[in-house]
Amino acid sequence: xxxxxxxxxxxxxxxxxxxxxxxxxxxxxxxxxxxxxxxxxxxxxxxxxxxxxxxxxxxxxxxxxxxxxxxxxxxxxxxxxxxxxxxxxxxxxxxxxxxxxxxxxxxxxxxxxx
Amino acid sequence: xxxxxxxxxxxxxxxxxxxxxxxxxxxxxxxxxxxxxxxxxxxxxxxxxxxxxxxxxxxxxxxxxxxxxxxxxxxxxxxxxxxxxxxxxxxxxxxxxxxxxxxxxxxxxxxxxxx
Numbered sequence: 001x002x003x004x005x006x007x008x009x010x011x012x013x014x015x016x017x018x019x020x021x022x023x024x025x026x027x028x029x030x031x032x033x034x035x036x037x038x039x040x041x042x043x044x045x046x047x048x049x050x051x052x053x054x055x056x057x058x059x060x061x062x063x064x065x066x067x068x069x070x071x072x073x074x075x076x077x078x079x080x081x082x083x084x085x086x087x088x089x090x091x092x093x094x095x096x097x098x099x100x101x102x103x104x105x106x107x108x109x110x111x112x113x114x
Numbered sequence: 115x116x117x118x119x120x121x122x123x124x125x126x127x128x129x130x131x132x133x134x135x136x137x138x139x140x141x142x143x144x145x146x147x148x149x150x151x152x153x154x155x156x157x158x159x160x161x162x163x164x165x166x167x168x169x170x171x172x173x174x175x176x177x178x179x180x181x182x183x184x185x186x187x188x189x190x191x192x193x194x195x196x197x198x199x200x201x202x203x204x205x206x207x208x209x210x211x212x213x214x215x216x217x218x219x220x221x222x223x224x225x226x227x228x229x
Contacts, residue, residue: 042219105157
Protein backbone atom coordinates (compact mmCIF):
# COMPACT_ATOMS: atom_id res chain seq x y z
CA UNK A 1 0.00 0.00 0.00
CA UNK A 2 1.67 3.23 -1.16
CA UNK A 3 -0.32 5.62 1.09
CA UNK A 4 0.37 9.26 0.18
CA UNK A 5 2.83 9.87 -2.65
CA UNK A 6 4.38 13.27 -3.40
CA UNK A 7 6.47 14.35 -6.34
CA UNK A 8 9.00 15.80 -6.81
CA UNK A 9 11.07 15.22 -3.68
CA UNK A 10 13.38 18.14 -4.43
CA UNK A 11 13.10 21.14 -6.71
CA UNK A 12 14.96 24.40 -7.24
CA UNK A 13 13.03 27.28 -8.79
CA UNK A 14 14.02 30.72 -9.92
CA UNK A 15 12.06 33.72 -8.68
CA UNK A 16 8.96 34.19 -10.79
CA UNK A 17 8.77 30.62 -12.08
CA UNK A 18 5.73 28.45 -11.52
CA UNK A 19 5.40 24.78 -10.71
CA UNK A 20 3.01 22.13 -9.46
CA UNK A 21 3.62 19.76 -6.56
CA UNK A 22 1.81 16.50 -7.15
CA UNK A 23 0.07 14.48 -4.44
CA UNK A 24 -1.87 11.26 -4.76
CA UNK A 25 -3.31 8.87 -2.17
CA UNK A 26 -4.64 5.34 -2.53
CA UNK A 27 -6.54 5.05 0.76
CA UNK A 28 -9.81 6.44 -0.62
CA UNK A 29 -9.72 9.29 1.91
CA UNK A 30 -12.08 12.17 1.29
CA UNK A 31 -9.98 14.71 3.15
CA UNK A 32 -6.65 15.98 1.89
CA UNK A 33 -4.32 18.75 3.03
CA UNK A 34 -1.24 20.71 2.05
CA UNK A 35 1.12 21.90 4.78
CA UNK A 36 4.40 23.75 4.72
CA UNK A 37 7.09 23.29 7.35
CA UNK A 38 9.78 25.89 7.91
CA UNK A 39 12.79 25.45 10.23
CA UNK A 40 11.82 26.16 13.84
CA UNK A 41 8.16 26.59 12.91
CA UNK A 42 5.18 24.33 13.30
CA UNK A 43 3.30 22.90 10.37
CA UNK A 44 1.16 25.52 8.65
CA UNK A 45 -1.96 24.58 6.70
CA UNK A 46 -2.02 26.01 3.17
CA UNK A 47 -5.15 24.47 1.65
CA UNK A 48 -7.40 21.53 2.33
CA UNK A 49 -10.14 19.62 0.53
CA UNK A 50 -13.15 17.74 1.88
CA UNK A 51 -13.81 15.88 -1.34
CA UNK A 52 -13.55 16.00 -5.11
CA UNK A 53 -14.40 19.47 -6.37
CA UNK A 54 -14.31 21.12 -2.92
CA UNK A 55 -11.32 23.04 -1.60
CA UNK A 56 -10.81 25.71 1.03
CA UNK A 57 -8.05 27.99 2.29
CA UNK A 58 -5.99 27.25 5.34
CA UNK A 59 -3.79 29.60 7.36
CA UNK A 60 -1.27 30.57 4.67
CA UNK A 61 -2.88 30.30 1.19
CA UNK A 62 -1.35 33.36 -0.48
CA UNK A 63 0.76 32.48 -3.51
CA UNK A 64 -0.73 29.01 -3.89
CA UNK A 65 -3.63 27.36 -5.67
CA UNK A 66 -5.11 23.88 -5.51
CA UNK A 67 -7.59 21.72 -7.35
CA UNK A 68 -9.29 18.42 -6.54
CA UNK A 69 -10.71 16.79 -9.64
CA UNK A 70 -10.56 13.24 -8.22
CA UNK A 71 -10.58 11.67 -4.77
CA UNK A 72 -6.99 10.49 -5.27
CA UNK A 73 -5.21 13.63 -6.47
CA UNK A 74 -4.63 17.01 -4.83
CA UNK A 75 -1.97 19.06 -6.67
CA UNK A 76 -0.57 22.31 -5.24
CA UNK A 77 0.27 25.06 -7.72
CA UNK A 78 2.85 27.74 -6.98
CA UNK A 79 2.48 30.82 -9.15
CA UNK A 80 5.29 33.37 -9.45
CA UNK A 81 7.61 31.69 -6.97
CA UNK A 82 9.17 33.89 -4.28
CA UNK A 83 12.06 33.20 -1.84
CA UNK A 84 9.48 33.17 0.99
CA UNK A 85 8.08 29.98 -0.51
CA UNK A 86 11.31 28.12 0.17
CA UNK A 87 10.10 25.36 2.46
CA UNK A 88 9.29 21.68 2.84
CA UNK A 89 5.78 20.89 1.65
CA UNK A 90 3.78 17.97 2.99
CA UNK A 91 0.63 16.51 1.57
CA UNK A 92 -1.62 14.55 3.91
CA UNK A 93 -4.92 12.71 3.84
CA UNK A 94 -7.38 11.50 6.44
CA UNK A 95 -10.54 9.45 6.73
CA UNK A 96 -12.12 11.99 9.07
CA UNK A 97 -11.79 15.76 8.89
CA UNK A 98 -9.05 17.55 10.76
CA UNK A 99 -8.35 16.41 14.26
CA UNK A 100 -11.03 13.75 14.32
CA UNK A 101 -8.90 11.42 12.25
CA UNK A 102 -5.26 10.53 11.95
CA UNK A 103 -3.40 12.37 9.21
CA UNK A 104 -1.29 10.26 6.87
CA UNK A 105 1.58 12.26 5.42
CA UNK A 106 3.66 11.94 2.30
CA UNK A 107 7.46 12.04 2.34
CA UNK A 108 7.58 15.76 1.62
CA UNK A 109 8.76 17.98 -1.24
CA UNK A 110 11.72 20.26 -0.52
CA UNK A 111 11.46 23.45 -2.56
CA UNK A 112 14.13 26.12 -2.86
CA UNK A 113 13.43 29.43 -4.61
CA UNK A 114 16.51 31.39 -5.65
CA UNK B 115 0.72 33.35 20.25
CA UNK B 116 1.53 29.66 20.15
CA UNK B 117 -1.23 27.72 21.88
CA UNK B 118 0.80 24.51 22.04
CA UNK B 119 4.17 24.75 23.76
CA UNK B 120 6.61 21.86 23.83
CA UNK B 121 9.66 21.33 26.01
CA UNK B 122 12.49 20.79 25.89
CA UNK B 123 13.27 22.13 22.43
CA UNK B 124 15.94 19.45 22.05
CA UNK B 125 17.20 16.54 24.08
CA UNK B 126 20.17 14.15 23.90
CA UNK B 127 20.08 10.84 25.74
CA UNK B 128 22.04 7.60 25.73
CA UNK B 129 20.63 4.47 24.19
CA UNK B 130 18.65 2.44 26.71
CA UNK B 131 17.70 5.42 28.86
CA UNK B 132 14.17 6.70 29.41
CA UNK B 133 12.98 10.22 28.67
CA UNK B 134 9.87 12.36 28.97
CA UNK B 135 8.75 15.09 26.59
CA UNK B 136 6.28 17.77 27.64
CA UNK B 137 3.39 19.50 25.89
CA UNK B 138 1.46 22.38 27.47
CA UNK B 139 -1.52 23.82 25.65
CA UNK B 140 -4.05 26.62 26.06
CA UNK B 141 -6.41 25.38 23.34
CA UNK B 142 -10.01 25.27 24.59
CA UNK B 143 -12.28 23.57 23.96
CA UNK B 144 -10.40 20.67 22.45
CA UNK B 145 -11.46 17.24 21.28
CA UNK B 146 -8.23 15.28 21.26
CA UNK B 147 -4.45 15.46 21.49
CA UNK B 148 -2.05 13.51 19.31
CA UNK B 149 1.67 12.87 19.38
CA UNK B 150 3.41 12.49 16.03
CA UNK B 151 6.93 11.22 15.34
CA UNK B 152 8.81 12.82 12.47
CA UNK B 153 12.02 11.20 11.29
CA UNK B 154 14.51 13.48 9.54
CA UNK B 155 13.45 14.01 5.92
CA UNK B 156 10.14 12.17 6.37
CA UNK B 157 6.53 13.09 7.05
CA UNK B 158 5.04 12.89 10.57
CA UNK B 159 3.56 9.58 11.72
CA UNK B 160 0.92 9.33 14.45
CA UNK B 161 2.02 7.63 17.69
CA UNK B 162 -0.94 8.11 20.03
CA UNK B 163 -4.24 9.90 20.30
CA UNK B 164 -6.12 10.80 23.49
CA UNK B 165 -9.50 12.39 23.91
CA UNK B 166 -10.12 14.86 26.73
CA UNK B 167 -11.51 12.05 28.91
CA UNK B 168 -8.46 9.78 28.63
CA UNK B 169 -5.48 9.93 30.99
CA UNK B 170 -2.99 7.58 29.38
CA UNK B 171 -2.38 5.73 26.13
CA UNK B 172 0.46 3.39 25.24
CA UNK B 173 1.99 2.32 21.94
CA UNK B 174 4.83 -0.09 22.58
CA UNK B 175 7.62 1.79 24.34
CA UNK B 176 5.74 5.08 23.97
CA UNK B 177 3.30 6.15 26.71
CA UNK B 178 1.37 9.40 26.51
CA UNK B 179 -0.43 10.99 29.44
CA UNK B 180 -2.97 13.77 29.50
CA UNK B 181 -4.14 16.03 32.33
CA UNK B 182 -7.03 18.05 30.90
CA UNK B 183 -7.33 20.09 34.10
CA UNK B 184 -3.80 21.46 33.93
CA UNK B 185 -3.73 21.27 30.11
CA UNK B 186 -0.56 19.22 30.07
CA UNK B 187 0.49 16.13 28.19
CA UNK B 188 3.68 14.12 28.27
CA UNK B 189 5.23 11.47 26.08
CA UNK B 190 7.39 8.96 27.90
CA UNK B 191 9.84 6.83 25.92
CA UNK B 192 11.12 3.71 27.66
CA UNK B 193 14.40 1.96 26.93
CA UNK B 194 15.28 4.30 24.09
CA UNK B 195 16.69 2.99 20.82
CA UNK B 196 18.75 4.70 18.14
CA UNK B 197 15.68 4.65 15.91
CA UNK B 198 13.87 6.89 18.39
CA UNK B 199 16.02 9.79 17.18
CA UNK B 200 13.42 12.10 15.63
CA UNK B 201 11.25 15.14 16.23
CA UNK B 202 8.16 14.55 18.38
CA UNK B 203 5.25 16.87 17.72
CA UNK B 204 2.23 17.50 19.93
CA UNK B 205 -0.99 18.41 18.10
CA UNK B 206 -4.21 19.59 19.72
CA UNK B 207 -7.55 19.55 17.90
CA UNK B 208 -9.46 22.74 18.67
CA UNK B 209 -13.25 22.55 18.52
CA UNK B 210 -14.82 25.47 16.67
CA UNK B 211 -18.32 26.66 15.81
CA UNK B 212 -20.37 24.24 13.75
CA UNK B 213 -18.36 21.32 15.13
CA UNK B 214 -15.45 22.35 12.92
CA UNK B 215 -11.99 21.47 14.12
CA UNK B 216 -8.62 23.08 13.69
CA UNK B 217 -5.32 21.39 14.37
CA UNK B 218 -2.88 23.41 16.46
CA UNK B 219 0.65 22.10 15.98
CA UNK B 220 3.50 22.43 18.44
CA UNK B 221 7.04 23.14 17.26
CA UNK B 222 8.27 19.72 18.33
CA UNK B 223 11.05 18.34 20.52
CA UNK B 224 14.12 17.11 18.70
CA UNK B 225 15.39 13.92 20.34
CA UNK B 226 18.81 12.44 19.66
CA UNK B 227 19.62 9.00 21.02
CA UNK B 228 23.35 8.33 21.11
CA UNK B 229 25.03 4.91 21.38
